[in-house]
Amino acid sequence: MRVKILSMLFLLGLIGQLMAAPTETIRGRVVDQQTGKPLAGVSVTIKGKKGGASTNDEGWFSLNIPSGSATLIISSVGYTTVEQLVEAGASNIVISLVQDQKGMNEVIVTALGIQRTAKSLTYSAQRVGGDQINEVRDASFANTLSGKVAGLTITPSANGPGGATRVLLRGNRSIQGTNNALIVVDGVAIDNQTISGEVKDDAGSTNAGQNGSDGLSNINPDDIESMSVLKGATGAALYGSRAANGVIIITTKRGKQGKLSLSLNSGVSAESAFSIPKLQDQYSQGTNGAYTTATGYSWGAKATGQSVTDWRGQTVPLHTYPNNIKDFYRTAFSTNNSVGVTAGSDKVQTYLSYANNNAAGIVPNNRLMRNTFNARIGVNISDKLSVDAKGTYIVQNIYNKPGVGGDGLIAANVYNIPTSVNQQDLKVYKTTDITGVETPTYWTSTDPVIMNPYWTLNNTHHDENRSRFIGLMSLKYKFTDWLNIQGRVSSDAYNEFNATQYANNTVNYARQPGGYYSEEYNFVSERNFDVLLNGNNNITRDLKVTYNIGSSLLDRGSRHRITAADGLAYNNKFDLLYASTLKETVSTVKRQLQSVYGTAQFSYKDFLFLDLTARNDWSSTIPEPYSYFYPSVSVAAILSDMMQMPSWVSMAKVRGAVTRVGNDADPYLLAQTYNYITGGFGGYIASNSVKMLPTLKPEITSAIEVGTEWRFWNDRLGVDLTYYKTNSKNQLLKVTTPASSGYSSMYMNAGNIQNSGVEVVISAQPIKTREFSWNMTLNYALNKNKVISITPGVPFLFLGSSDNVRTATPRVAEGGSYGDLYGYKWQRSKGQYVVDTTGLPVYTTDISSVGNYNPNYTIGFSNTFNYKGWSLGVLVDGKFGGVVVSGTEAELAYMGMASYTTKYRDNATLVLSGAHPDGSSNTRAIGAQALWQSVTQGNYAKAEFFTYDATNVRLRELTLGYEFKRLPSFLKAAKLSFVARNLLFLYRGKSILDIPGIGKRKLGIDPEASFGNSNYQGVEYYNLPTTRSMGLNLKLSF
């Protein structure tokens, strides 16, 4: 099958070749003067003529020139442009380019796909090359961006391969909306919502335990040519509302003129659980120091091999199995293979690619399969008219996606296995009675929703299937050299089919006889149509203007349906036909946004730049006149060109920007309505308990940004500094009202969330010799968030779906900071801990802040060492400050399983130094079980005891590659790399509370383990561990 696909790809590529009509052709090769390496993508044009060519991956170009001779202009980003006279018919011309002042002319793709040199940018944008993301790979490529861009915070996906990733730029600004950055591919925004459910509390029950997939993970990293990250709203004013959180602009590969070339990128990797809490290995299942199978606790007798009756009724020697958790997760092997073909003439350029990702999860039975087909064709119909068309088809299947959170989901089931129960024995997870009904077998649990994890693996399923098509067609007409118009239509649509099944007798989930089965259908579509006029003129000799004016129509819609069979007429027959009761949930979204926008950039002597942008949107989701307007102004000055600077300063630039971005709302929030509610007695009708907002206003984010960029010693050292401040006002908030008013909540426009911060990017090349070079980049970002106001009478809002505090809950409170976590604490009085008369801690009766989930600052430090054909990449990634509250640690402490619960077991001699409520010093001694079962009462923990400093520094990526030199003639390039991610922690935080006699405990989990990509962060509760991956990657070009 794969051979067939490949041969078809070749065939398609050849068509592009055949359509070329060469007459007098010259052939040549462009190389780097210093390294002698071929340069790809170099533009070669004929002076005074239209058209041209660009070099292929190994530097070759071919070009038709008029008879006689012609002057070629050879230019490339980062190199000084060269003019060279050539004779017709010449072949094998070698042109060497000299490296330019690095970075100055680097091309950054900005809003609307407009390319600009970095020099002229008036705001902060950072470029990530395709090669930085397609070597170390992940099923969701966004996970590999961590540490590579200042101000970009990646929270990896939570549910195994293909889970949704949280992509945050410059902190959180929206209280209840998404804070994820907008993803734009080839000039068009793609849908990146998580349609099938965001996990918004730690129970995993009221909200889905499976966080749905996002849109970003559907992108094949091998198709990415480059990425630009526009961090503020500034660079993105032209994408409109959704760009207020910043934009990640992805430019995919396109066909190149020249010889057919084929590239293969093949990787295999092994993933394993990265960080698992340490379990105690001394004490058995039981309570109060005695072995018993009547409880799920591990507070039993010391296991010394004595003979006991185990949970199966067998007589066994008593041992502990401290590796139960580790042994449960597997080493998962993944393969990532992609092939890309490019071919083209001056008329038609084609790029075709196919990628296959087969990623296994560390939870057994969990797997992602993804096939991505991509075709891109550029056709120059005439000198004036050109077409660019792209189609990407993605089929993604995720099998048995594990849930996160508590209440009988996989991690909870594994972590609750008592220390003296061997998880191997649980593999016999069911018994079948004489009627053929399967029931789970397991040890006695203290929590009746906890089950045998192997039952969960084998008898419950959550499968996701998505097929997505992204199509783009753009037509460009050049009126003149300085004016062109572009019309573009794009469509991003996907169908998602998710099936969930719980076998009969699955506690808490299969509530009716026969089992539970549900099917979820989602159809999401986004259609965009736009027209853009681009022009540039010289107003005077020194003053140039570049302008764009456009209009767009964006239609977005979705249809969401869940059909559930609650109870099956035939045992475990997972088909809706067998439903004993069918339940339907349906929702529909339709919205339209119409926009008119324009930009103008004035450039004076190429050292002073002024950018003006303006946009007006008409949205169907806000009341008449549906309209809102937002402008931006920004400036940049190249100081080094304006005045004489010492020779060691190669570039100096200052820039500043003031922006506003408006945002509409979700649809259907204006009019009060009634709902039909399914029921067993003909159904119900009830008024909507949310009070709507007929006077809804668009949300406004205003931002200022100033920055300066310096490069020294021929760009051997570069420093980029940015300061920004954003205020998000008029946010659409769903505010809790007194329920007694008849409404549980109401919509209102309110709030002022401020983010301010500093970003520093230092790039340096400390060593540069002919054979050895060392490049480093340091990304530093600091963000301070302040909740300036919410609205009178509303002092705070919860970020999770409920105020039900199991561990801690993130809350946005006036005067506080976005992401403050609230929970119960140990009561203090006059600087002393309060201890009750039994010797146990006394807790606060109200929740208060235990810390904030956002880091104070982040540092990404990447190093690349090149020696001959070898390259070594080391990325160290650090997050400093912030806390995480670990519900898993709390549960393990409660169960007597955490490693630190062994202290004070045999002797109850822990006297907590503190004072009784009457002021006298505590002298009462307690034991470990009393302490830990007091500070955590099962699912409900006193947060402060399990709050950890989330500071962590890790070796994020390590790559060691070798570029083969001596290659057979059919092979142009070959590189083999060893790649590794999440190798080890260089530093990890400790618990914030120093419990007298116990001390500070080291954080057992990875603070990056998350619930998913919603704003509910900082709480860890039976999340899946993050993963470490190691693998080999082979890149070949033919």
Place this chain on the structure above:
Amino acid sequence: MFKITNFCYTRVCLFFLIAASVGSCTKKFDTMNTNPSTISTVTSSQYPQMFAYAQQTPTLSPDNFEIGEGTIASVYSQFFGQAAQSFPTDRYVVVQGWMPACWNPAYTSAVPQLKTILEGTDSKSAENALANIWWVWVFHRLTDYFGPVPYSQAGNGQRVVEYDRQDSIYYDFFKKLDAAVTVLKTHAGEKPFGSFDLVYGTQSDPVSAWIKFANTLRLRLALRISAVDPATAKTQAEAAVASGVMTDISTDAYMQKSTKTYNEYNGLAVIAGWEDIRASATMLSMQKGYNDPRMPIFWQPSTADGQYNGLRNGMYVSEKVLTGNTRPYTSNMGTRWCSYSNGVWKTVYNAPQDIMHAAEAYFLRAEGALNGWNMGDNAQNLYETGIRTSMAQWGITDQTAIDDYVSNTATPAPPGDLMNSPAVNDYPVLWDADPVMQRKQVAQQKYLALWPDGMEGWAEVRRTDLPELYPVLHSDNTDVPVGTTIKRMPFLDTEKQTNADAVTRAIQKLGGPDNCATRVWWDIK
């Protein structure tokens, strides 16, 4: 210069083209922004489904029942022990995060629908009368939890909702019930709301059943205020009995429950299946001592040792984890709610939920008769008929067993629990000559007859301080230490945050600090 003019011209043309197209397109916006899945307006043809919703929701969905009633009234009444080891409410700990579960369904689910019906129907219609009766049923449970609650301004859609004093709420209850019964008596034979009346819709004569329901509720409320306002209590109780209260199990009120949707499941059955609750030592002390034929219906023997074992209320976690107190060793609810097979509890999700029963009416009348009110019969007859009606309600047909029970001189026994509890009290079933004991007997038998309705059980235990129950073993609430009993629930944090000024004024109306020790208006003993 020419070039500039040229580009300006093109740009201006394009701009107008685009602007014109946009302007003409926004016409569709209002239609587009109308949710196809919701209803924009309702008329009287939707009222039956709205009434059904107002009935179903305040009897609480499983999740709301678990934390709004199951962890509060179910254990404060001592009808149940708290088997969930991590729940602290049994030690009088107030978990504010759980409180909205008993509050929100009434205000956000029942009140808006009832208001729509009350405002949209003729005040002389049967539908209007039913909405009024149900309004009282919903609010009497709420006010008995907290004292003052938003009542006259309930559902006002404002950011401030005033609380009403409990006495004014109660006096309005009587007015509403009286008026509703008067209206209903003019609608004999009608079927208001048809089968959407989830309490009596399946009966042949729902109007007369609702009249009995309203009068029984009026009688219940009359006795509730019999200490604080004896005169009104007497008038209301006698009027209720004269108008006709429930007299046999044919008009017993149950809320229909369904397996169709999760929120329609019987909440008590669900939490029994979840093993949140177990038999209380209190109930088993009485039932074992009396050899109560209802015991095997209320409870099941423990799965581990086949015995009826109960839990004391107010245990520390360290006591709850002792093997004899764990779930396998204690009695779950009876097979009407759940059954055990293959190591798994199977829940009867559509077990009807108990709302109000004729047996209670007899005990209320018996107490009224002891007060010297005209209750249509003497106290002893009413007491004994109450017991027999309760037996009939639970399907006991063995007349010998019932006779033996009524004439039983035995008293409650030590329940045999792990904490070695003594007998809970010493009241025999056989009608005693001593009027003091008679009141205790009425209270005790009514207590058994009210099971498993924890809300009503807890209200009556507070009002009469009878029957004498076990003290909680431990209290983690300094306002109500061991030896005292919990008297009310504090106002909700969610209300303090969203309706702060009104709550401040409500605390004045409460007449004491906003804690669990302050008594509600009718609780004056």
